[in-house]
Amino acid sequence: MEKLMILLPNGYEEIEALTVVDFCRRADIEIDMVSITGSIETIGDHNIVIKADKNLSNINLEEYVGLITPGGMPGTKMLESCDEVINIIKKFYSEGKLIASICASPMILEKAMIAKEIEGTIYPGLEKEMNFKKFIEKPVVVYKNVITSRGPATAALFAYKIIEYVKGRDVSNSIKDATLAGMVFK
Secondary structure (H helix, E strand, C coil): CCEEEEEECCCCCHHHHHHHHHHHHHCCCEEEEEECCCCCEEECCCCCEEECCEEHHHCCHHHCCEEEECCCCCHHHHHHCCHHHHHHHHHHHHCCCEEEEECCCCHHHHHCCCHHHCEECCCCCCHHHCCCCEECCCCEEEECCEEEECCHHHHHHHHHHHHHHHHCHHHHHHHHHHCCHHHHCC
16 A cells, blocks of 8 residues: 655644645545654644654654645744755655645755756745746646645645545546535636
């Protein structure tokens, strides 16, 4: 079975994290919520306490085919300042594993020196802080093994692209149908 991780600092955008976890689990993709704080309990940007599945110190990187980073502040800054997170992102990128970052969290790709090699997107207004190979003003951008997205309202679209990347278009479409995407996204 495909296995992903979503990295949870404190101060992340809850909708971006939980939408991805929910939709991936609906698609039978195993996804671990991994705390980088040292505590299983994490606190989102809107003071919602979410219990992670594991701590970063207790994972085996070889089990995972990819990782996801939610946006939000100060969560993105916490992820960006964690050397272990940056090293994992560099490792996954070089191994061709999936890296998916939404909202402000593509800034981590800049810190990992990956942004200059990809086409991507980021939360509006943060484009100036990025050195993408090419910035693309779309809700979700897939470039090789990297998926980037713009923010909270694009979380479902982001999740569908992650599912498509991992399990294929048919599975992604079945999750779109089950979550009534056709009623919302034309």
